Amino acid sequence: MTTADEGAGLRERKKRMTRQALRAAAVRLFTERGPACVTVEEICAEAGVSPRTFFNYFDSKEETLLPFTRDTREEVAGRVRARPPEEEPQEAVRAVVEESIARTVAGETWSQESALLRSNPQLLQRGMVAARTLNLALRDGLGERTGRGAEDPYVRLVAAVSVTAVHVAVNVWQGAVEERDMSQVLAEAFDGIERGLAPPQEA
């Protein structure tokens, strides 16, 4: 019991538990009958909260599957600030993003989640709106890191394009016939971006 659910007071712990319960219920039901045949109401019944509460935690049922939730914003921003100062902005952002994805893929629930995501394309389309959180987080971090502020056009561009890299990687990964390593797909997307979108030279 003395694991990671120790931080702070009862309030925080309860919130985390509720979030986890909702996530777990969603994953279970989604796997069982497919996302389209599960209502928010059912997820809530299983997690023991009211439907209204569900939307205090997630913007949509699809979002329960994805890693970038509202509360990860400051954490990600902090990681961007904490990168070695000699790194260029896009290097720092890339590192943080790749790290986040790697962590997600390494998680113990990933195999079940990834199966769901791979077989239900709609999930991604709707759920990836959650990537907006990632965008904001990167802008926060980069804005401070560069001293340009989160509204700066260059900051916006680097953040948005990096999020797009994730989008593309996820979609390519999902569409691939053979199962590929998501981290590698993501790296290729970033490489393409750093080439300024020049065509890749095939071997």
Add this chain to the structure above:
Amino acid sequence: MTTADEGAGLRERKKRMTRQALRAAAVRLFTERGPACVTVEEICAEAGVSPRTFFNYFDSKEETLLPFTRDTREEVAGRVRARPPEEEPQEAVRAVVEESIARTVAGETWSQESALLRSNPQLLQRGMVAARTLNLALRDGLGERTGRGAEDPYVRLVAAVSVTAVHVAVNVWQGAVEERDMSQVLAEAFDGIERGLAPPQEA
């Protein structure tokens, strides 16, 4: 009357008229009381169609304001294919996107629309989902143009990042204190992308 509303049969013409009526009603009502205080039902009442029909034309009320609708997909794809063959993929895409935006900005309704967009940030966030259409169109066009197909990772990347350029441009444009020329903001975004996101050198 012998303008552009001549194409094809009655069916097509009516569809275009309905679309226009919905768009016009939306713009008028949005301007009058702000987007949040206008319901789809009201728009439909003014356009003389049932609420259900509205969603046969648009995916959301915000979309009525934006240029990339479902029916522009083939047209945009065609323009990508029609670019001079010596152009690199991202050059061709950039040209088409910049052209589209320029055309929108030059339209006679732009001043009213841009005022709406500038003063209602939520409109963009919700409405830019419509940019998905642009993404698909670019992928279609590039997929054929390069012979890689619309699913190819490189094709996906170029399309997605180009759409992101539009996103960033629109947001920068909207957030700018002094009113800027959208085409120029967009060009700067593309420049940044072609630099591989290297930091801009200030004068």
Add this chain to the structure above:
DNA sequence: AGCTAAATGTGCAGAGTTGCAAAAATGCAG
């Protein structure tokens, strides 16, 4: 323990959005 302020959970009402199947409009023979 008891009080208060802040955070969290809940119910409700209303708007947005979608699938489905029936109804109306249109295009096209004959």
Add this chain to the structure above:
DNA sequence: CTGCATTTTTGCAACTCTGCACATTTAGCT
């Protein structure tokens, strides 16, 4: 002009999602 196939519109029902007001819980203090 009439009948038939196709497209478009519509009504309906169910679900998603949001704002608001109110109840409940927790944190911090005494």
